[in-house]
Amino acid sequence: MVHPNPMVGCVLVREGEVVGEGHHAVFGGPHAEIVALEAAADGARGATAYVSLEPCNHHGKTPPCTEALLRVGVRRVVFGAREPGPEAGGGADALRRAGVTVDGPAWSGRVARAENPAFFHTAAHASPFVALKLAVSLDARISAAPGRRTRVSGPDAEREAHRLRTGFDGLMVGAGTVRADDPRLTVRAAPPGRTPPHRILLVPDAGVPEGAAALQDAGSVPLHVFIGPGADRTAVARLERAGAHVHEVAAAPWGLDLRGVLSRCWDVGIRSILCEGGARLAASLLREALARRLYLFVAPVTFGGQGVPAFPDDADSLGWDRYELVLPPEAHGRDTLIVLDRDDVPEGDDGWEGDEAWEGDARADDEARAGAPGSDGDDARPQPPGDG
Ligand code: AOF
Numbered sequence: 351m352v353h354p355n356p357m358v359g360c361v362l363v364r365e366g367e368v369v370g371e372g373h374h375a376v377f378g379g380p381h382a383e384i385v386a387l388e389a390a391a392d393g394a395r396g397a398t399a400y401v402s403l404e405p406c407n408h409h410g411k412t413p414p415c416t417e418a419l420l421r422v423g424v425r426r427v428v429f430g431a432r433e434p435g436p437e438a439g440g441g442a443d444a445l446r447r448a449g450v451t452v453d454g455p456a457w458s459g460r461v462a463r464a465e466n467p468a469f470f471h472t473a474a475h476a477s478p479f480v481a482l483k484l485a486v487s488l489d490a491r492i493s494a495a496p497g498r499r500t501r502v503s504g505p506d507a508e509r510e511a512h513r514l515r516t517g518f519d520g521l522m523v524g525a526g527t528v529r530a531d532d533p534r535l536t537v538r539a540a541p542p543g544r545t546p547p548h549r550i551l552l553v554p555d556a557g558v559p560e561g562a563a564a565l566q567d568a569g570s571v572p573l574h575v576f577i578g579p580g581a582d583r584t585a586v587a588r589l590e591r592a593g594a595h596v597h598e599v600a601a602a603p604w605g606l607d608l609r610g611v612l613s614r615c616w617d618v619g620i621r622s623i624l625c626e627g628g629a630r631l632a633a634s635l636l637r638e639a640l641a642r643r644l645y646l647f648v649a650p651v652t653f654g655g656q657g658v659p660a661f662p663d664d665a666d667s668l669g670w671d672r673y674e675l676v677l678p679p680e681a682h683g684r685d686t687l688i689v690l691d692r693d694d695v696p697e698g699d700d701g702w703e704g705d706e707a708w709e710g711d712a713r714a715d716d717e718a719r720a721g722a723p724g725s726d727g728d729d730a731r732p733q734p735p736g737d738g
């Protein structure tokens with residue numbers, strides 16, 4: 351519910367005892383530190399605050415956390431990730447100047463990004479954070495035959511996929527998936543987020559079948575259709591009558607110019623996108639290094655030679671060596687979810703001071719995995735980029 355704000359947690363400890371805990375639960379609502387301070391009441395004086403993000407130092411929708419921490423006399427602050435926002439930043443220095451001991455950033459950039467990927471991505475790039483979700487068979491196929499709608503993963507994986515949807519501003523699919531799967535691209539099997547994700551269809555010739563599920567509810571759930579030059583004008587007019595926002599972008603070797611698509615999405619306020627296939631769009635996002643995270647649901651089935659391969663033959667162009675496992679693989683019913691993040695920074699410098707920070711990555715990473723400091727320790731599931 352905090353999206354596009356980051357998910358943040360705070361634990362207050364005094365004399366070895368937890369005196370208060372809190373997390374930022376609602377967009378526009380109190381920050382983690384404020385919730386924890388209220389829980390601790392008088393117990394916060396002289397305490398150490400462990401917080402997953404550097405306390406903010408600005409008046410946004412809420413007053414600065416730095417001032418609240420100083421007011422109650424917190425003595426030490428340990429934070430996980432540096433606040434990247436120019437307005438909200440500077441909290442650590444402000445606290446130090448006021449005599450508080452401040453340690454951090456305790457996390458490496460990789461750990462911080464794994465926690466709040468869209469927040470940190472959009473702080474550094476004027477382009478939406480893109481994740482790619484694929485459900486594949488053991489022989490890495492996404493369907494039993496071209497154009498055939500195929501159930502790959504089971505109901506538990508499906509629920510998890512819906513939970514992931516709520517954390518994104520946009521859900522995107524390519525033309526083949528629109529035709530074969532006819533997805534509705536709405537959040538159903540999970541609690542809805544604050545706002546429904548925009549639906550984004552990439553259909554170069556504008557040929558979305560009449561009666562397609564994604565054309566329903568265009569009044570309440572925004573629908574964007576990206577087309578190429580030379581798309582069928584009658585089809586475009588029909589989409590517009592159905593309430594779709596139609597955007598024309600340049601053509602590219604594998605379909606549409608994806609950077610053009612992303613930049614248009616950014617302009618309409620979409621900060622994070624979950625792409626749900628198909629194979630051709632997935633391959634383009636990987637080839638062009640646009641997919642920053644991969645959610646791969648692996649189902650214990652095989653489709654054999656007729657099946658559609660999830661990944662193209664030119665395997666070495668996909669840059670797999672840049673992807674790292676975010677958390678241990680996780681079972682959802684009979685399926686396994688693998689989450690990989692792309693470390694996408696110039697060799698030797700990821701521009702992230704946290705990488706050399708404090709007592710070293712290994713320990714910080716262990717703490718992050720154990721759920722401390724500040725994160726929800728009882729939920730180590732790979733998080734969507736926001737929580738809706
Ligand atoms: C914190 N603690 O728990 C969170 C922080 O509009 P506001 O006042 O809610 O401020 C939002 C910004 O504050 C957000 O973009 C991010 O920079 C920071 N989030 N900071 O000290 C928190 N959620």
Ligand code: ZN
Nearest residue numbers: 381405406415
């Ligand atoms: Zn704050």
